[in-house]
Amino acid sequence: MKILVTGASGLLGLNLSLQMHDKHEIIGVDRAKLANTPFNIIKADLLNLDALPKLLDESKPDALIHCAANALVDACELDPNATAILNAELPGRLAKLCTERDIQFLHISTDAVFDGTKEGIYTEDDEPNPLGVYAQTKLDGEIAVLDANPNAAIARVNFFGWSLSGSRSLSEFFINNLKAGKEVNGFDDVYFCPMFVGDLADTLIGMLSKSLSGTYHVVGSRAITKYEFGGAIANQFGFDAGLINPISVSDAGLKAKRSQNLRLSINKLSTALEYKIPDFSTGLAKFYTQYQQGYPQKMRSYQQL
Numbered sequence: 001m002k003i004l005v006t007g008a009s010g011l012l013g014l015n016l017s018l019q020m021h022d023k024h025e026i027i028g029v030d031r032a033k034l035a036n037t038p039f040n041i042i043k044a045d046l047l048n049l050d051a052l053p054k055l056l057d058e059s060k061p062d063a064l065i066h067c068a069a070n071a072l073v074d075a076c077e078l079d080p081n082a083t084a085i086l087n088a089e090l091p092g093r094l095a096k097l098c099t100e101r102d103i104q105f106l107h108i109s110t111d112a113v114f115d116g117t118k119e120g121i122y123t124e125d126d127e128p129n130p131l132g133v134y135a136q137t138k139l140d141g142e143i144a145v146l147d148a149n150p151n152a153a154i155a156r157v158n159f160f161g162w163s164l165s166g167s168r169s170l171s172e173f174f175i176n177n178l179k180a181g182k183e184v185n186g187f188d189d190v191y192f193c194p195m196f197v198g199d200l201a202d203t204l205i206g207m208l209s210k211s212l213s214g215t216y217h218v219v220g221s222r223a224i225t226k227y228e229f230g231g232a233i234a235n236q237f238g239f240d241a242g243l244i245n246p247i248s249v250s251d252a253g254l255k256a257k258r259s260q261n262l263r264l265s266i267n268k269l270s271t272a273l274e275y276k277i278p279d280f281s282t283g284l285a286k287f288y289t290q291y292q293q294g295y296p297q298k299m300r301s302y303q304q305l
């Protein structure tokens with residue numbers, strides 16, 4: 001399959017492209033961060049909306065996985081209008097252009113569309129209620145995509161892995177600090193379902209292979225707190241888990257409000273894919289194996305200097 005991946009320098013886009021380029025023809029869309037990647041790159045600023053048709057007509061992909069976004073939750077609060085164009089208008093435009101060209105469209109959204117007030121696990125039938133600019137614009141993006149292209153698939157994700165900068169992910173936050181012997185805070189009242197980005201990449205390709213459409217929760221099978229997540233990383237990497245202080249998210253002084261219950265059901269996804277979504281502990285072990293094999297350094301070598 002020929003797959004166009006937007007946000008190819010990002011945490012998801014880069015891991016997905018590196019993992020899939022020997023099985024599929026990957027073309028990454030990058031503004032100015034990548035060089036010498038083992039997959040092809042098209043340099044483009046996606047906010048140049050008038051250039052989008054040309055991007056698709058020249059690359060002629062079978063599928064587009066749209067990972068590009070402003071995913072920095074607190075930064076989104078600073079500029080709601082620009083965030084709305086990137087997170088909502090752009091995906092709607094791409095979805096329309098893809099349906100016109102018979103290109104499968106897989107849009108990446110977030111678990112954070114829910115406000116976290118439900119007692120229990122969220123299914124795809126539950127009503128979203130975003131708490132901040134990031135979550136609201138991501139939900140608006142979902143709506144714009146499905147309005148423009150009813151055959152599109154939407155994956156509400158949450159994932160961890162190694163990034164180009166070495167500091168993008170929550171997992172790297174814990175590793176960088178714990179490795180340096182520094183104390184960190186971990187929220188013990190925020191539940192989420194983290195998935196290893198490599199497992200997420202496999203799952204997204206599985207969704208394309210099955211031509212899924214509609215909204216799916218694509219997260220890990222186990223719900224844990226962010227504090228427990230940090231502890232699991234410390235244990236896997238042999239760091240001192242005692243350096244992690246359990247605190248409440250309400251004491252962290254964050255700009256954007258966070259949902260405290262992001263337990264999402266993956267029943268719809270595993271039924272559609274006809275396989276069991278990999279467990280958190282196997283994903284964490286694969287993440288650690290990458291560390292042992294020098295994957296973080298290798299990833300950094302794709303940085304444009």
Ligand SMILES: NC(=O)c1ccc[n+]([C@@H]2O[C@H](COP(=O)([O-])OP(=O)(O)OC[C@H]3O[C@@H](n4cnc5c(N)ncnc54)[C@H](OP(=O)(O)O)[C@@H]3O)[C@@H](O)[C@H]2O)c1
Binds near residue numbers: 008031070108110
């Ligand atoms: N990280 C998580 O745990 C998480 C959780 C839930 C949902 N998500 C969703 O997953 C998706 C991927 O997130 P991520 O963590 O991989 O994000 P990320 O690391 O912040 O990467 C965002 C990507 O978007 C690109 N981008 C931004 N503006 C662009 C523009 N105008 N033109 C071209 N590219 C542009 C960035 O390029 P530059 O590098 O040039 O800025 C970067 O490659 C997003 O849709 C996000 O909402 C992520």
